[in-house]
Amino acid sequence: MKIGERIEAQMKRREWSEAELARRASITQPTVHRIIKGESKNPRQDNIQAIAKAFGCSAEWLWTGQGKAPSGIDGSQESSPAGAAAIVLDMLKKHGKGLTEEAQQKICTAVTESLAEATSNVITADFRRAGPVGDxxxxxxxxxxxxxxxxxxxxxxxxxxxxxxxxxxxxxxxxxxxxxxxxxxxxxxxxxxxxxxxxxxxxxxxxxxxxxxxxxxxxxxxxxxxxxxxxxxxxxxxxxxxxxxxxxxxxxxxxxxxxxxxxxxxxxxxxxxx
Incomplete structure (x- = not known):
């Protein structure tokens, strides 16, 4: 699959038009169109990075299919604790017929906690500006x-x-x-x-x-x-x-x-x- 095909597939998944992707990536609609249709043989790297940011993936993934995959339509990452737990729960429902619902939930909770602990060394901070006043x-x-x-x-x-x-x-x-x-x-x-x-x-x-x-x-x-x-x-x-x-x-x-x-x-x- 080529880069334009990956981009177009992600647009269809989200029901985005070329104009919507252009707006979210802060680039022009003609630029998006040329990249998707393969008319731009050597797309600018900053344009690809902007599109990747809009999809929540890495530029490498757009080029090769390797690296950080796109986020879900709601912005969640499949590799996040909640996303991984949902995947595990879905698998258990399909293949864990011998387990009780309580046992399945405990396994999901354990997966969520273990993934959260693995990333607990990340320091977060809120750099947002104060919100506007009144209207x-x-x-x-x-x-x-x-x-x-x-x-x-x-x-x-x-x-x-x-x-x-x-x-x-x-x-x-x-x-x-x-x-x-x-x-x-x-x-x-x-x-x-x-x-x-x-x-x-x-x-x-x-x-x-x-x-x-x-x-x-x-x-x-x-x-x-x-x-x-x-x-x-x-x-x-x-x-x-x-x-x-x-x-x-x-x-x-x-x-x-x-x-x-x-x-x-x-x-x-x-x-x-x-």
Whole structure:
């Protein structure tokens, strides 16, 4: 089995789309697609490591099938004490017909305790930051710049800056609607083609859970290997119209099947609701 086949098998196991894996691994959907289909002959190691992290396995396992196998769909590892005990219990139910239920449970308990003791020398610590206060949420700020002009190179593994903390009530008052605040991301627009709506270097709040066209609006998307922030409208069954709000920049038709939507822009952080 090749690396793309292993990745695709794990996606099917979890019922993840390419877009969902891309979101969880913080890489682009086209990158995921090329790796799965074998179009990327020498995938970047950091992309493979990001995918492995999303699956809870080692990069070695993705390449060779050896090493740390993927975690369960619920995030549990088969090699964990609880996971091992469940496997043992299942085996006993199938093959331990001569044992009482109490005896089977004692064996499982012994397996769990022995595995826990084997890893008891690990020191754990909680490095989580204090949670937001009241109705505050944190919006992750990524080093992603979407060109409002000729396009930017797509970041396969963007750096994350300091989070933005904001009141949900304040966003509601500004007319911003979303389903899950965990999907809100802060990115930056560069260029002049979307003025006066978006100025150069304006921070933008986007909803990264929106990976498909859901109506006229401004989207962050990849097209022909470049990353854009533009207004999209459906021109016909095969094309979007990529629109610049600045009248000095020409609009153009782009193929829908070559356009990979990464997020919908909800708000320019100068209180312009979109």
């Amino acid at each position: 505050e949420i944190r919006i992750a700020h990524y080093d992603v710049q979407g060109a409002m002009g000729s396009g930017e190179l797509v970041h396969d593994f963007p750096e994350m800056f300091r989070d933005l903390t904001v009141s949900q009530q304040h966003l509601k008052e500004l007319g911003v609607t979303y389903k899950d605040p965990a999907h809100l991301k802060l990115i930056t627009g560069t260029g002049q083609s979307m003025t006066p709506t978006i100025q150069d270097k304006d921070p933008l709040i986007s909803d990264a859970s929106i990976r498909e066209f859901v109506g006229d609006g401004i989207y962050a998307f990849a097209w022909q290997g470049l990353f854009y922030i533009k207004r999209l409208q459906v021109a016909d069954s095969e094309h979007f119209e990529m629109i610049s709000d600045n009248p000095s920049h020409k609009d153009r038709l782009i193929r829908i099947d070559e356009t990979y939507i990464q997020a919908r822009i909800l708000l320019v952080w100068n209180a312009k609701r979109l």
